[in-house]
Amino acid sequence: MSVPTAHCEPTGLDPALIEGGPNGRPPLVALIGPPNSGKSTLFNQLTGLRQKVANYPGVTVEKHLGRARLPGHREVLIVDLPGVNGFSARTLDERVTRDVLEGRAEGMPTPDALLLIVDSTRLETQLMLVEPVLALSVPTLLVLNMTDELERRGGSIDEQKLATELGVEVIRANARAGIGVDRVRAFLEGVASRGAAAPSALKRATNVPHMEDPAVEHPATGDLAEDFAEVRHAPAPPPNIHETRAASRRIELPVVDVFVNRRGRVRVVSQKAAFRPPLPSKLTERLDSIFLHRVWGPILFVVVVALVFQAIFAGATPMIDLLDSAVSTSGEWFKTMMPDRWYRSLLVDGVWMGVGSVVVFLPQILILFLFLGVLEDSGYMARAAVIADRSMYRLGLQGRAFLPLLSAYACAVPAILAARTIEDERDRLATIFVAPFMTCSARLPVYALLIKAFVPEKRLLGPFLGTQAATLLGLYILGALAAIFTAFVLKRTLLKGRGASFMMELPPYRLPTLRSLGLRLYDRSKIFLQRAGSIILLVTLILWGLLQFPRQNGAPPAIDESALGRIGHVIEPAIAPLGFDWQIGIGLISSLAAREVIVGTLGTIYGVENAGEDSVGLQARLKEHLDFGGAVALLVFFAFALQCTSTIAVMHRETGGWKWPALQWSYMLGLAFIGAYIANRVL
Amino acid sequence: MNLNHDAELRLGQIPLRQTVQLVRIDLPAHEMEPLLERGILPGCELCPVRFSPWGDPVLLVDGALIALRREIAGCLCVKHLSADAA
Numbered sequence: 001m002s003v004p005t006a007h008c009e010p011t012g013l014d015p016a017l018i019e020g021g022p023n024g025r026p027p028l029v030a031l032i033g034p035p036n037s038g039k040s041t042l043f044n045q046l047t048g049l050r051q052k053v054a055n056y057p058g059v060t061v062e063k064h065l066g067r068a069r070l071p072g073h074r075e076v077l078i079v080d081l082p083g084v085n086g087f088s089a090r091t092l093d094e095r096v097t098r099d100v101l102e103g104r105a106e107g108m109p110t111p112d113a114l115l116l117i118v119d120s121t122r123l124e125t126q127l128m129l130v131e132p133v134l135a136l137s138v139p140t141l142l143v144l145n146m147t148d149e150l151e152r153r154g155g156s157i158d159e160q161k162l163a164t165e166l167g168v169e170v171i172r173a174n175a176r177a178g179i180g181v182d183r184v185r186a187f188l189e190g191v192a193s194r195g196a197a198a199p200s201a202l203k204r205a206t207n208v209p210h211m212e213d214p215a216v217e218h219p220a221t222g223d224l225a226e227d228f229a230e231v232r233h234a235p236a237p238p239p240n241i242h243e244t245r246a247a248s249r250r251i252e253l254p255v256v257d258v259f260v261n262r263r264g265r266v267r268v269v270s271q272k273a274a275f276r277p278p279l280p281s282k283l284t285e286r287l288d289s290i291f292l293h294r295v296w297g298p299i300l301f302v303v304v305v306a307l308v309f310q311a312i313f314a315g316a317t318p319m320i321d322l323l324d325s326a327v328s329t330s331g332e333w334f335k336t337m338m339p340d341r342w343y344r345s346l347l348v349d350g351v352w353m354g355v356g357s358v359v360v361f362l363p364q365i366l367i368l369f370l371f372l373g374v375l376e377d378s379g380y381m382a383r384a385a386v387i388a389d390r391s392m393y394r395l396g397l398q399g400r401a402f403l404p405l406l407s408a409y410a411c412a413v414p415a416i417l418a419a420r421t422i423e424d425e426r427d428r429l430a431t432i433f434v435a436p437f438m439t440c441s442a443r444l445p446v447y448a449l450l451i452k453a454f455v456p457e458k459r460l461l462g463p464f465l466g467t468q469a470a471t472l473l474g475l476y477i478l479g480a481l482a483a484i485f486t487a488f489v490l491k492r493t494l495l496k497g498r499g500a501s502f503m504m505e506l507p508p509y510r511l512p513t514l515r516s517l518g519l520r521l522y523d524r525s526k527i528f529l530q531r532a533g534s535i536i537l538l539v540t541l542i543l544w545g546l547l548q549f550p551r552q553n554g555a556p557p558a559i560d561e562s563a564l565g566r567i568g569h570v571i572e573p574a575i576a577p578l579g580f581d582w583q584i585g586i587g588l589i590s591s592l593a594a595r596e597v598i599v600g601t602l603g604t605i606y607g608v609e610n611a612g613e614d615s616v617g618l619q620a621r622l623k624e625h626l627d628f629g630g631a632v633a634l635l636v637f638f639a640f641a642l643q644c645t646s647t648i649a650v651m652h653r654e655t656g657g658w659k660w661p662a663l664q665w666s667y668m669l670g671l672a673f674i675g676a677y678i679a680n681r682v683l
Numbered sequence: 684m685n686l687n688h689d690a691e692l693r694l695g696q697i698p699l700r701q702t703v704q705l706v707r708i709d710l711p712a713h714e715m716e717p718l719l720e721r722g723i724l725p726g727c728e729l730c731p732v733r734f735s736p737w738g739d740p741v742l743l744v745d746g747a748l749i750a751l752r753r754e755i756a757g758c759l760c761v762k763h764l765s766a767d768a769a
Contacts, residue, residue, distance in 0.1 A: 085720035125722030
């Protein structure tokens with residue numbers, strides 16, 4: 001099954017690429033290193049791709065394949081891997097890395113060479129990874145990333161001496177600025193000239209048990225290094241920590257010894273390489289004293305969130321209005337330019353009004369992603385997770401779950417994948433289950449349309465918050481409350497158990513670069529417009545077709561008589577209690593493919609329905625079809641219902657079956673119906 | 684089990700900005716491993732630099748800031764550096 005993330009996050013190349021051409025496959029080079037050491041940044045520099053990068057650990061949770069083109073028409077394939085601190089592979093993303101390194105990843109040979117990238121400001125801890133990696137006996141280049149930061153903070157390292165000590169090539173780099181990339185390329189040229197090894201020689205004998213082996217109860221130990229021999233034979237982890245905590249102490253010694261011994265060797269190496277650790281970052285200290293302050297921390301958190309919502313409305317409204325009138329005006333203009341044939345209605349009333357009514361919401365999506373980008377790239381995200389951890393703990397989840405849930409504000413699909421960083425399987429499932437309640441960007445066009453049509457704008461808190469932004473904020477809170485409630489119930493019923501420890505590395509604060517933010521927005525626009533040009537276009541075409549038949553005297557039927565109208569009237573009784581008419585009902589059905597499709601659907605239906613009249617815009621038409629209670633009911637419905645095929649597909653993949661997706665879809669639909677019914681009754 | 688362990692200092696008792704040495708981690712192996720991998724292992728120096736708004740410590744370990752839950756900090760046995768010198 002293909003990775004169903006294409007619509008949400010840009011992905012790398014097709015794995016089929018690895019099959020190679022007539023001259024065999026190009027060599028494969030794996031990028032490995034601890035989390036947040038800059039692997040994806042280097043990957044992007046080498047391949048020209050734009051894998052997501054941000055300043056917190058655990059951004060990459062899946063392997064991504066790219067191609068680095070080298071002089072002389074040569075090339076190597078590069079696989080970017082999730083960050084690991086060791087090879088115990090406790091989490092699913094760590095297992096992805098281990099499987100690739102061991103040549104067990106499906107459709108991927110064992111790497112021919114490795115790029116081991118470490119954050120040199122934390123060299124001693126990160127060098128702990130060197131030993132097991134070198135034990136793989138694959139040509140390796142050690143990339144000391146962020147040496148600029150190391151030196152700025154008063155640290156130093158002699159990479160030549162380090163190379164001598166480790167017996168491996170070492171270079172300095174600043175992947176973000178592209179410094180050192182030429183030397184990485186030189187290494188890759190060497191790899192390319194050696195070519196890919198024959199598959200038979202690649203597969204190392206792995207006679208130790210695999211994680212799939214039912215004889216191995218505890219899959220958390222790998223076979224990467226001899227050092228782990230002792231750990232491998234350790235008993236399985238206890239199901240209940242508290243009962244067996246004392247008993248498990250018996251197996252502490254080997255595990256600790258492995259690390260302590262390795263740490264001792266690393267220290268000797270780093271001393272010989274004249275490593276001087278950096279001083280703590282002053283900027284980070286100062287900012288943390290504010291953002292993690294007992295009082296200011298949580299207050300600032302709320303202020304930041306409120307600002308984002310106000311910006312989404314106040315900032316985007318002029319742009320949206322402009323685009324909206326541009327779509328209507330140009331639609332009218334097309335009409336006058338085209339002969340009155342059947343295709344005029346298709347192009348103008350169907351496609352233009354359908355796709356156009358979704359496209360106008362691009363500015364809001366971009367503002368949301370601009371803010372998310374700043375939060376992610378600056379390093380604030382990790383702090384937010386720390387602030388949220390206690391509340392998450394009370395729910396039965398852990399602060400780690402906060403990062404996937406925050407990313408669900410963009411899209412639930414990467415959020416569900418990001419839950420792989422959660423060690424505890426029950427916590428991971430609970431996080432996956434509640435992620436679709438977080439308000440994703442596909443809901444934004446629906447919310448914005450309804451709010452602009454039904455909520456009059458008034459000032460609430462001076463210039464800081466207006467009624468429209470407050471309504472939007474309310475909907476985000478409603479989604480979050482539903483998530484909290486669901487997590488609370490789940491962790492006390494189906495997914496009982498707690499005790500997962502929380503640990504979060506806090507990266508230094510970094511200034512987000514304009515380039516990085518610009519690229520994010522560019523990629524996001526592309527994804528949004530591609531969706532409008534594919535799925536939404538397709539749905540509008542189908543709907544327009546259903547509105548044209550059955551023909552009456554060779555002309556399109558009255559809308560109530562059309563095929564679509566008849567389908568709509570069949571489902572109308574089911575949704576009438578929620579305050580929806582059949583047109584909204586068709587919108588709901590079409591939004592099962594993806595939420596924002598309803599906007600395009602209504603654009604098309606109202607466009608065809610009122611083809612003879614002046615275009616008054618979607619908002620005005622909506623007011624003819626919905627009263628205030630119905631509008632609120634529709635908002636509530638969208639806050640709760642799981643209308644997203646991509647989410648369901650990725651749920652199926654990440655939970656390994658249909659049980660969880662089916663349960664979740666039914667649960668969310670039930671909640672949506674009940675919520676919408678109550679809203680319509682009360683208002 | 685050595686009863687003297689209970690008399691030892693726990694990281695949770697250490698005031699901010701005082702560097703201590705880790706002696707032992709009282710956690711089961713699978714919970715301990717993530718700590719070990721991040722350099723929190725016996726013999727290393729730890730310095731609590733900050734508390735989160737809810738009282739969970741942020742440690743400085745080998746140049747990195749690591750946030751832990753206070754329950755975990757309570758499982759880390761430490762000693763003062765001066766005691767080490769003596």
